[in-house]
Amino acid sequence: MKGKKRVIIQNNRVHYEFVIKRNITIIQGDSASGKTTLVNMIRQAENLGESSGINVSCEVPCRVLEGVNWKIILENSRESIFFIDEENYFIKTEEFASAIRGSENYFVLITRENLYNLSYSVEEIYGLHVSGKYRDTRKIYQKMYQIYPKTARLPVRVQKIITEDSNSGYQFFENVCAERNITCESAGGKTKIPEMIGKAGTEETCIIADGAAIGAEMNLLSNKIEEKQNVHLYLPESFEWLILNSDLLQDKEVRKILENPEDYIDSTEFFSWEQYFTKLLIQKTEGTYLQYKKAKLNPSYLQDKNKNKILESIQGIQWKIKSLK
Known part of the structure; x- marks a missing residue:
């Protein structure tokens, strides 16, 4: 897969908006910064569809990769963006690193750990923050910011x-x-x-x-x-x-x-x-x-x-x- 993918994930309370442009993107941050909520919303939208009340807007499918069958799911997927939470230990393994090489998918890894088995860019390590221009509205608007400068x-x-x-x-x-x-x-x-x-x-x-x-x-x-x-x-x-x-x-x-x-x-x-x-x-x-x-x-x-x-x-x-x- 190649190209820039704009992702918007929202319900009546929370709005996430960001752009993914490389095969590996890292989202870091402290507890209560919105990382877990992001994964939960994508999972609910994937499992429940419109009844979840969550709208996911992107030109390619946005999915959560997790559980013991992660490798089977990955082998049968293409042209998708997979979001993976740090509770999935497999992201730290060589097996995962090997599996995503040559993949037709993009991966957003939500973790505070340093993944030494993967090569990823300093430009694609982000935190989440509430966008200031929407601070006076009832809905919370979350955007990504680069943690480390070049x-x-x-x-x-x-x-x-x-x-x-x-x-x-x-x-x-x-x-x-x-x-x-x-x-x-x-x-x-x-x-x-x-x-x-x-x-x-x-x-x-x-x-x-x-x-x-x-x-x-x-x-x-x-x-x-x-x-x-x-x-x-x-x-x-x-x-x-x-x-x-x-x-x-x-x-x-x-x-x-x-x-x-x-x-x-x-x-x-x-x-x-x-x-x-x-x-x-x-x-x-x-x-x-x-x-x-x-x-x-x-x-x-x-x-x-x-x-x-x-x-x-x-x-x-x-x-x-x-x-x-």
């Missing part, structure tokens, strides 16, 4: 960069930093970033990681940077997205895709948007001087003109002037 404490004039891994992204920033006498280190994977933050000194340090798949780590990362006021976050979709977004390729189709990626990224083929942007960049540069490989950076990206084009597209990080050799 950036934290930017802009910053960096003295140290920490990247998520040692692939092309690290190789690019290592070169940029070497020219400017800035320290650059690889965390060796997203799960090791909190440890790197803990070890950070007093330098103004920026963490650059793939926002498309770092959702499960965000609670810990957020707590860590609260302890380290000199540590900053920059979480683009991926390094490949950075290159595409810089307009280095001068490609009209790429520009159009980046306006609404959800219209092009099919959940049956791509479990995370990071995978899609990697494939897109490889396809678009195949046979050109910018031919891209994730494991080893093409030196063409380090030519000053190309490198500066990418750096100029990164908002919030202020780079030192290159050192004279």
